[in-house]
Amino acid sequence: MKNLLDDIEEILLxxxxxxxxxxxVYRALSQKTLGHLDPYFLxxxxxxxxxxxxxxxxxNTLTLPISGTGSAGMEAAFVNLVEPGDPVLILLNGVFGVRMNEVAQRLGAQVEVLEFPWGTPVELQTAEKKIGRKSYQIIAMVQAETSTGVRNPVAEIGSLLKGSDSLYLVDTVTGLGGMEVRMDDWNIDVLYSGTQKCLSCPPGLAPVSFSQKAMQKLKSRKTKVPNWYLDLTLISEYWGQNRVYxxxxxxxxLYGLYQAxxxxxxxGPEKVFSRHREIHQALxxxxxxxxxxxxxxxxxxxxMLNAVCVPEGVDELSVRKRLRSQFKIEIGGGLGPLAGKIWRIGLMGHTARKENVDRLMEALQEILKK
Ligand SMILES: Cc1ncc(COP(=O)(O)O)c(C=O)c1O
Structure with missing residues (x-):
């Protein structure tokens, strides 16, 4: 039988x-598997x-990687903290805010959405007014909206929420490892990420962290966490001193994430962040x-995520197909209302290098020449 794995090509992601x-990181992934309660693994x-x-x-003590991709991190954040009827506000300007809404709705939260035009950031004054009108259990936002390439004002919203009873929940799936994230200084109560973006590890884990305030909410729930697999009261017993299976x-x-x-x-995180900024400028x-x-x-x-407008008269999909087949480069297309209108070029983690930008530029020049 033919082994399909033998023919995997080297694609520039x-x-x-x-x-x-x-x-x-590849080397780390192929290290010898230890038992999950082995003292060296602990x-x-x-x-x-x-x-x-x-x-x-x-x-935060409760800081650990959830088994699952970034969306598992999102589910874990909401499922542990939302009880039916809890008021939740989502500051939304892209696909991943839409996903937060979907997740919170399924848990029976009373979700309100404050939406901003896609391609623009969450606007502070508008958000401040909305937040001032009502007490929300959770206020949630995406730091780096991967669907549009927009950076949201996470620190600024955090200062607005200083001293408030609300829990501040932030998605850093795309941001973490490529730009500054200061969970404690920015008053963030719940943060989650994913391994496959700026951490440059394959998809499969979602680092999460809960503040003391978030832990308090988790402990004082009236109802059980409605998802057994993502229940942090149970998972933290394994990641804490008791090591309960x-x-x-x-x-x-986990070896891979460790190495990444x-x-x-x-x-040095500062150097990594400035490398991302410089490569972005070059792109x-x-x-x-x-x-x-x-x-x-x-x-x-x-x-780390660059949304580029597709020029009039260019078929965006055929450009991506040619990049993949002829030049062995993968870039993304638009999602939702931006489908067909933009390309999304990632400069995440190990990808954020000048030689990669040069290779993409040469390829695009060739493909787009009239
Ligand atoms: C901002 C953001 N949040 C959440 C996710 C979901 O992560 P995953 O696809 O790893 O489940 C993504 C994935 O692209 C993302 O970009």
Whole structure:
């Protein structure tokens, strides 16, 4: 029987995730599998929690990787904190805010959505007015809206919420590891991310962190967490000192995340973030030289996710197909209302390197030449 794995090509991953995986992380993934209660593995778990806290800039005890992709992190955040009838406000400006709404609705929350035009950020004054009118159990926002390439004002909304009873929930699936995230300084109570974007590890884990205030809500729930697999009261018993079996940890994925975080911390987070900014500038310059326009205004752009307007008369899908087949490069298309209108070019983690931008520019020049 033919083994399909033998023919996997080396594709330059410049889409919205997954991003390129460094060789050190591939090596880590193929290390010997240990038992999930093995004392050496427990040591790795302890170090992993410390590294996640460092990258999130938090001292929260309840900080651990959920087994599952970024969406599992989102589900875990909401399912542990929402009870039926709880008022939840979502500041929404893209697909992942829509997903938050969907998740919170399914839990029976009374969800209100404050929507901003896609391609623009959450606007502070409008959000402030809305927040001032009512007491919400949770106020949620996406830091880096991967569907549009917009950076939302996470720190600023956090200052508005200082001293408030609401829990501040932030999605950093695309941001973490590529731009600053200061969970404690920004008054964030619940934060989740994913491994396959700027952490440059394959998809499969979702680092999450809960503040003391969020833990308090979790402890004082009137109803059981309605999802057994994502119940943090149970999962934290395994990740805490008691080591009570809940589910078998994805041991090798955790090695991968360990190595990915180590690489970022060794390079230095500040250096990693400025590398992302510089490579983003190089990309934008190259795109503009080709006559292409960015969707998002300069000051609100994300470095790691670049939304580029498809020029009039160009079939966006055939460009992506040619990039993939002829040049072995993957970029993303638009989602929802932006489908067919934009390309999404990712410069996440290990992908954020000048040689990758140069390779993409050469390919686009060839494809788009008249
Ligand atoms: C901002 C954001 N949140 C959540 C998710 C969901 O993550 P996953 O696809 O890993 O489940 C994504 C994925 O692209 C994302 O970009």
């Amino acid at each position: 410049m889409g919205p995730g997954p991003s390129c995986v460094p060789p050190e 040591e790795i778990m302890e170090e992993l929690k410390i590294m996640i806290r460092r990258i999130m800039n938090t001292a 809940h589910h078998t940890a994805p041991v090798n994925m 975080l180590l690489l970022i911390l060794e390079e 934008v310059q190259g795109l503009e030289e080709l006559g292409l326009k960015m969707l998002v205004e300069e000051q609100f752009r994300l470095p």
